[in-house]
Amino acid sequence: MxxxxxxxxxxxxxxxxxxVPGHKNNTIGELSDVIKADYDLTEIPGLDDLHDPVEILSELNTMLAQKAPGYHAQAMVNGTTNGIICSIHAIKERVSHFYIAGDAHKSVYHGVSLINSDYTVIRPEELYELDLDDSCVILTSPSYTGELIKDIEKHVEYIRKNNGLSIIDAAHGAHLSITNNFEASLLKSGADVVIESYHKMLPALTMASVLFTGDSALHQRIMHYINQFETSSPSYLVLASIEYAQQFYNEYxxxxxxxxxxxxxxxxxxxxxxxxxxxxxxxxxxxxxxxxxxxxxxxxxxxxxxxxxxxxxxxxxxxxxxxxxxxxxxxxxxxxxKLTPAAFNEGTVMNTDILEGEICVENIVPYPPGVPLVLKGNVITADVIKRIKHYQVNHVKIEGIQYNIYYYMNEAEL
Missing domain, CATH: 3.90.1150.150 (Aspartate Aminotransferase, domain 1)
Structure with missing residues (x-):
């Protein structure tokens, strides 16, 4: 097939x-009225340059920035993952250490790995026990399941007062503050960088994301890396869907x-x-x-x-x-x-016993939600092996397992 x-x-x-995505099979909003195959164009005169916007895409970014006064906005077509990685690269020029607070997406770990940076995984409340000078704290809020870090404005203010920088992975929070009956947007936290996936809950095409930056100089450095990492052939359909999603948000x-x-x-x-x-x-x-x-x-x-x-x-x-x-x-x-219980259908369980006690050579990540179960460099314990088997029985996709098995079956010759 x-x-x-x-x-x-x-x-x-x-x-x-x-x-996701938030248009729910094109039943929420009127996305199909504004997104047509005829509009799948390239950077011809009049359509600007996403990596150096000065015309219509600059106007789009200005409109998006109105969502959060005090922030610069940049529409993105490679998702929040790209925004996180670009932000980490830019901030690495200012700091020497990263703190990852809470259950972070794999893209956060990929970002710090790509720059070979030291990092420490902490709970948000542990911030107040740390010397944050010359560091950046990466927070994830809301979580995949819709839980928000409590008192995040207080955390961000503490980070700033102690000479640290902050990034919030708000991929799942682009719709927050859409009305007063929703929780507050993470853009109200005052973090240095906030990245939102518009496609997750708003009516936008998959990969539609917006990066918000408070400081102009930092925004320019992030743009430098966006220019390097983001596709040089951006989809105008995705960009148009971002504009539509923002209009939907404004009028909801x-x-x-x-x-x-x-x-x-x-x-x-x-x-x-x-x-x-x-x-x-x-x-x-x-x-x-x-x-x-x-x-x-x-x-x-x-x-x-x-x-x-x-x-x-x-x-x-x-x-x-x-x-x-x-x-x-x-x-x-x-x-x-009319729902009735399903017949039990056991998933295929790979032989992972060979990994017990070994050092993880590739992050082991149940996907979704994309939060690593075992990070590269950590020991794969018996409890982890038990959890992996449990997931496999229940058809949960786990990334990195085959790579680790292949590595150790071939006596670490990779």
Whole structure:
């Protein structure tokens, strides 16, 4: 089966999205009205240069910066991953050490690895025990599951007062502050750099991201690295979707969202599905008596696709419902009502026993969420091997396993 056939099949099967991107199979917003194949152009006269914007793309960045007065904005087409890596490279010119606070995405570790930088993994509350002079703290908020770091403005202010710099990976928070009923945007934290993935919850194409920088000189240094790392053939469809997503954000009314959210939670609980609300009202974690992995498979069997499943539960990214949206809400409620437990289908378990006690040579990362289970250079313990097998039984994709097995099976000859 080809990729095109697979995509057509999911579309024709009327699959229901509870995952990213935020346009939810083109049912949220009116993205298809402004994103057309005819608009897939290149940097012809009048369309500016993304890496040195002075015309229409400069106007786009100025419009985006209005979301956060005091920040410079740069639209990006290689996702938040590229923004994180470029920011780390630029800030390395000013600091000698990085602190990674909390459960960071693999791109953060890739960023510090690419510059061969020293780093320390800490809890956010440990900041106050550290000498932050000549350092940068990288925080992740909200988390993949919609949890926010408490008192982050206080953390950022402490970092600044102690001569440190701060980056916030806010990939999952581009929609925050969309109305007063949502938690505050991380742009209100005052961090030196904040990167948001517009595509995750807003109606934008995948890879749509915006990087916000407070200091002009730092912004220029980050642009230097964006010019090196980002594609030199940016998609104008992605860029146009960023503009549309910002317009959607500016005009959004949440009345329909909270009404449907309440109905959905009621139906889930009536169907015996435990529903855990997160700091971000657009994220829910679901569970059932059959366990999260069975629940996710049951939902998928009914044509409802979730964002992620872990031992904690099944993660749903709710649509930003609005008046006139085309999201199949009634069909979703019907499928929840008719849900039945899935047949157990054990995943393939690779022989990872060879790795026990060895040094990890490539990050081992369950994906999603992309937070490393074992970092390169750390020991792969018996408990880790047990968790890996548990994940594999439950069909969780884990990056880095094959590389580590191949390395040790070939006596470290790589």
């Amino acid at each position: 080809s990729l095109i056939s697979k995509l057509k099949g999911l579309h024709n099967d009327n699959s229901i999205s509870m995952h 009314d949440d009345k329909e969202f909270f009404q449907k959210r309440g109905q959905l939670i009621h139906h889930l609980k009536a169907a015996g599905i435990d529903t855990k609300e997160q700091d971000d009202p657009a994220k829910l974690i679901l569970n059932s008596s059959e366990g999260p992995y069975n629940l996710e498979q049951s939902l998928r069997d009914s044509g409802v696709y979730s964002e992620m499943v872990t031992d904690e539960g099944v993660l749903w990214c709710l649509p930003l419902w609005h008046e006139g949206d085309r999201y199949p809400f009634t069909a979703l409620l019907e499928r929840i009502t």
